[in-house]
Amino acid sequence: MEARRKERIDRPVKAQTDGIYALASMRNVMYLLAPRLFPALALIVVPALLPTLYLKRIICIACVYALLTLGFDFLLSTVGLVCLGGALFFGCGMYAAGALNYYYGLPPVVTIPLGTLLGALISTALLIPCLRLRGIYFAMVSLAYPLMIHRIIEATLILGGTDGLLGLDGLPNVWVELYLVIGVTLIALFGLRRLYHTDFGMVLRAIKDNDQAVRASGINITLYKAIATFIAALLGSFAGAYVAHLYMWAGPSGWALDYSIFPIAAAVVGGMGTLSGAVVGSFILAPLSEMLRAFASLRIVFYSSALIVFIMLWREGLMNWLERKYHQIERWVKV
Amino acid sequence: MSEEVLLKVVDLSKSFGGVKAVDKVSFELRRGEVLGIIGPNGSGKTTLVNMITGFVKPTSGKVYYRGKDITGWPPHKVANLGIARTFQTPRPFLRLSAYKNLVVPLYSPRARRIAAAGGFGDRETVAMDLMEDVGYERDSSVPYKPAAALPHGYLKRLELARCLALRPEIIITDELLSGLTVAEASTIAPLVEKLNMEGITFIMVEHRLRELFRLAHRVIVLEQGKKIAEGPPEKILEDERVKKAYMGAEVI
Numbered sequence: 001m002e003a004r005r006k007e008r009i010d011r012p013v014k015a016q017t018d019g020i021y022a023l024a025s026m027r028n029v030m031y032l033l034a035p036r037l038f039p040a041l042a043l044i045v046v047p048a049l050l051p052t053l054y055l056k057r058i059i060c061i062a063c064v065y066a067l068l069t070l071g072f073d074f075l076l077s078t079v080g081l082v083c084l085g086g087a088l089f090f091g092c093g094m095y096a097a098g099a100l101n102y103y104y105g106l107p108p109v110v111t112i113p114l115g116t117l118l119g120a121l122i123s124t125a126l127l128i129p130c131l132r133l134r135g136i137y138f139a140m141v142s143l144a145y146p147l148m149i150h151r152i153i154e155a156t157l158i159l160g161g162t163d164g165l166l167g168l169d170g171l172p173n174v175w176v177e178l179y180l181v182i183g184v185t186l187i188a189l190f191g192l193r194r195l196y197h198t199d200f201g202m203v204l205r206a207i208k209d210n211d212q213a214v215r216a217s218g219i220n221i222t223l224y225k226a227i228a229t230f231i232a233a234l235l236g237s238f239a240g241a242y243v244a245h246l247y248m249w250a251g252p253s254g255w256a257l258d259y260s261i262f263p264i265a266a267a268v269v270g271g272m273g274t275l276s277g278a279v280v281g282s283f284i285l286a287p288l289s290e291m292l293r294a295f296a297s298l299r300i301v302f303y304s305s306a307l308i309v310f311i312m313l314w315r316e317g318l319m320n321w322l323e324r325k326y327h328q329i330e331r332w333v334k335v
Numbered sequence: 336m337s338e339e340v341l342l343k344v345v346d347l348s349k350s351f352g353g354v355k356a357v358d359k360v361s362f363e364l365r366r367g368e369v370l371g372i373i374g375p376n377g378s379g380k381t382t383l384v385n386m387i388t389g390f391v392k393p394t395s396g397k398v399y400y401r402g403k404d405i406t407g408w409p410p411h412k413v414a415n416l417g418i419a420r421t422f423q424t425p426r427p428f429l430r431l432s433a434y435k436n437l438v439v440p441l442y443s444p445r446a447r448r449i450a451a452a453g454g455f456g457d458r459e460t461v462a463m464d465l466m467e468d469v470g471y472e473r474d475s476s477v478p479y480k481p482a483a484a485l486p487h488g489y490l491k492r493l494e495l496a497r498c499l500a501l502r503p504e505i506i507i508t509d510e511l512l513s514g515l516t517v518a519e520a521s522t523i524a525p526l527v528e529k530l531n532m533e534g535i536t537f538i539m540v541e542h543r544l545r546e547l548f549r550l551a552h553r554v555i556v557l558e559q560g561k562k563i564a565e566g567p568p569e570k571i572l573e574d575e576r577v578k579k580a581y582m583g584a585e586v587i
Contacts, residue, residue: 199438199441199442199458200442202428202431202435202438202439202442203438203439203442205428205430205431206428206431206436206439208430209426209427209428209429209430209431210426210427210428210429212390212410212422212426213422213426213427213428213439213497214428214439215390215409215410215411215414216388216390216410216414216419216420216422216497217411217414217439217440217442217443217497217500217501218411218414218415218440218443218444218445218446218501219411219439219440219442219443220409220411221411
């Protein structure tokens with residue numbers, strides 16, 4: 001039998017759509033636009049067509065998880081921090097918005113942006129002393145914070161104790177609930193992708209590649225890691241602040257391990273480092289996990305299994321695979 | 336060469352556990368000179384560089400830059416003073432294309448301040464100018480390639496360009512010429528000479544003595560963390576202790 005190997009080469013259209021030639025033909029324009037525009041349109045149109053409130057709520061929750069996963073993927077693929085602080089961001093945002101509404105009677109239109117900002121500031125401030133830690137150590141600290149805060153709230157009965165802050169104001173109607181979070185998710189996704197290619201984004205990515213050379217280049221990496229963490233925290237805290245008003249409740253389950261573990265699973269399933277994979281992965285895993293609601297605590301088993309299966313068998317993840325198929329052709333060649 | 340002392344190192348020491356990696360090393364660096372630092376493996380050359388540039392905190396001793404005590408400053412602050420350094424093994428930002436590697440130092444406070452005052456153009460243009468300065472051809476595809484795809488010699492040039500992006504007063508090179516072929520080294524050495532003529536002061540930690548001794552105005556010899564000799568290259572060559580430190584080997 002003759003030896004052969006698989007060859008991967010870029011499609012000609014990929015080179016054609018580099019730079020100004022992207023505008024040369026409608027085909028080129030569509031090659032670039034289609035994979036961005038259609039998924040975004042689908043995310044805007046499809047939820048409106050869903051018949052029941054329950055299904056619409058699932059979309060809301062999927063977006064909430066997508067925001068947390070975007071933060072996780074962003075931090076990992078730019079500055080290289082493995083941040084398991086999803087629950088920290090989420091909980092801080094949820095309690096910040098909840099407290100502003102509960103104690104000061106501010107309306108959601110104020111508490112959601114203010115809660116997002118406040119939650120992100122608090123969680124970033126908590127993480128700043130740990131930014132010098134690398135790899136697994138930062139992951140452990142970020143994982144431990146929400147567990148600790150949860151117990152403190154339960155023990156000291158501050159912020160409503162085990163009951164949480166009940167009877168918060170809801171959002172006006174289901175359309176606001178739906179499109180507020182969808183809008184923010186899309187802005188976050190395309191905003192972060194844009195950020196990757198700015199000079200600021202280059203500096204962030206360089207930190208993951210070689211932090212020593214970045215320091216020798218006169219860049220204060222702790223500052224830049226803190227800014228990146230703050231960006232991820234903004235996304236997570238918005239998710240928390242939004243959910244506080246969606247469920248009209250800010251309670252201890254906001255610190256649940258799910259919010260830290262889910263993003264890892266969703267990022268791996270969707271394809272690490274792509275950002276779009278964070279959203280796609282969340283939209284696959286969140287509805288599936290919703291179906292397992294009856295088995296409440298088994299849900300974390302489900303994320304973990306998805307994580308293990310994908311890491312063992314298909315580490316590339318969905319979007320990395322799709323992107324490769326879209327840009328390249330594969331064929332067998334003789335060697 | 337002027338008489339102005341740019342950098343003054345006084346009794347700088349570093350112990351790792353019980354081992355004295357650098358033991359009370361003192362020297363002065365004058366503006367415009369090329370100072371060579373040589374010594375056998377493990378003699379403390381890289382640790383000395385790491386202490387000056389802030390990557391390692393000294394156990395004792397002082398570093399002064401233009402009379403200001405900068406001992407123990409973090410690396411990014413030292414770099415922003417205009418003290419740039421290269422690394423022994425070039426570690427570029429692999430995911431960025433070669434010239435985009437320079438966006439990182441160009442984003443530093445020092446480079447931005449100088450760019451704002453000088454009006455050199457946007458960061459990408461300046462990056463390309465710097466690539467040209469270290470011998471990349473502007474019109475070729477090489478600067479646009481991902482850094483991961485570049486050969487060793489080009490990476491060494493990129494390291495120099497990364498230093499130049501800081502518009503440095505001093506460049507400290509750590510084995511810049513190591514691992515290069517004679518042909519590659521013979522193109523990079525003149526580059527150092529050219530930059531020195533343009534006013535940049537150099538400290539060169541080097542194993543390639545033949546090339547170094549042609550460039551350096553003064554050489555310091557380290558052995559087991561101690562400074563055992565200092566002087567112009569021709570004096571160093573005749574120093575008995577230096578010959579012994581290199582185990583009597585014929586080095587030139």
